Amino acid sequence: MPELPEVQTIVADLKPRLEGRKIAGITVLWRPTIAQPQVEELTERLIGQRIERVWRRGKYVVMDLSSDDRLVLHLRMTGRLLFRDRSAPEDRFTRVVIHLDGEQQLRFADARKFGRIRLLDDEQFRRLSASLGPEPLSGDFTLDWLTEVLARRGQRIKSVLLDQRYLVGLGNIYVDEALFEAGINPTRPANTLNDDEVERLFHAIRKALSSGIADRGTSFDSYLDAFGEPGQHQYRLQVYRRKGAACPRCGTPIERTVVGGRGTHFCPRCQPVTPSRASETVLPSRKAQQPQG
DNA sequence: CAATCAACCTGGGTGC
DNA sequence: TGCACCCAGGTTGATT
The missing domain is CATH 1.10.8.50 (Helicase, Ruva Protein; domain 3)
Incomplete structure (x- = not known):
């Protein structure tokens, strides 16, 4: 399940390959993946935009676009974000393809169809980000x-x-x-x-x-x-x-x-329900179980 | 407020 | 081999 380390890995690899590239088109194979806005509006607002920055907020992949909109992707449980040559063999469970300028494309594949892609304006993204807690690997987490x-x-x-x-x-x-x-x-x-x-x-x-x-x-x-x-x-x-x-x-x-x-x-011994001092190990009594009435 | 549960989905594993 | 069944868990939202 993609958690922070998995999303971080994807973002780090995509960053040098996507930043500065333009979006040439989008193919939606499973409509519900596009959570917001409608597919037609998404296409209109997306095509021709340059990807300025690729980063991560929590488990969300975020792409800042030249229009100041942000493409926000969540992989949920089985989502994959694959950077492929146009000619590469098709990936199973591909739901959305983002075509880049040149020979590459970004494929959003997701067996269980829980993953979502959203295109948010400044205010919508600000609200999303504000609803999330601090980044555990940043100085905000103390x-x-x-x-x-x-x-x-x-x-x-x-x-x-x-x-x-x-x-x-x-x-x-x-x-x-x-x-x-x-x-x-x-x-x-x-x-x-x-x-x-x-x-x-x-x-x-x-x-x-x-x-x-x-x-x-x-x-x-x-x-x-x-x-x-x-x-x-x-x-x-x-x-x-x-x-x-x-x-x-x-x-x-x-x-x-x-x-x-x-x-x-x-581990029931290293993680006891009742905290114990590190220096002493409380062993369970032989007749610790009491019938409950 | 806290805990539980259903919903969203389907691949893959299990047992028979 | 086939088939019914159940489990996996990120997130939201309804219910207890």
């Missing part, structure tokens, strides 16, 4: 800020971290990895984390995302980069989709539960 946000939420920590209004970029893979790295149980209410735990989480979020970027993303199901190549981070995950495998830190089998409707992977 320990003080995280401390304050978590202190105000009684929701489970995993749900808070997945909510793009608070913090952008984390999806189901990297949130599980970050919580493991920080030694925090995904079901802990956010406002029960102590200062030490928040600080560990702060660093763990950045580490998990940076590590994913360094490996050019995680290719489990459908993710491929702009050239159609898989990332390598799936080989370095510590807990995600490793149910039953040994925890890399203590050897306890990794468990899987569901939190907020998401498959959730964690």
Whole structure:
């Protein structure tokens, strides 16, 4: 699933190849992919525009156009953004093709059809961006800020971290990895984390995302980069989709539960529901289970 | 406010 | 081999 590291990888590869290029045309093969505006209006506003800048906001790919409109793409779960020669073999599940000047084209392929492309003016984009939390790899994301946000939420920590209004970029893979790295149980209410735990989480979020970027993303199901190549981070995950495998830190089998409707992977020993001091390990009592009445 | 769930979709895996 | 079934999870929105 494209999360921040996957989108970042795509953007970094597209940037030098798209900036300065002109859009020559667009072919829409699956209409609902174009969420806004109508296809006819999109075509009219898009053709002839130069792509000035390619960047990322959260999990959105953003292309600033010479008209001051912005082309905004979200890959959702199975979306791919492929930079191809016009003559390249067709890519399965292609929904929209953006034709560039010259021989190349950008193909938006998406098996499950959840991905969306929007063309937004200044005001519309400003509103979208304002609805999103800070970038975790930027200076806007600080320990003080995280401390304050978590202190105000009684929701489970995993749900808070997945909510793009608070913090952008984390999806189901990297949130599980970050919580493991920080030694925090995904079901802990956010406002029960102590200062030490928040600080560990702060660093763990950045580490998990940076590590994913360094490996050019995680290719489990459908993710491929702009050239159609898989990332390598799936080989370095510590807990995600490793149910039953040994925890890399203590050897306890990794468990899987569901939190907020998401498959959730964690080490029951390294990420206890009740926080324990690092120096002592609380072993469960033999008769800890009490029948509930 | 918090938690749950359905909806959007379909490929790919499972069990029989 | 065929087929019914279920799961994957980003985001929005409705319901409890």
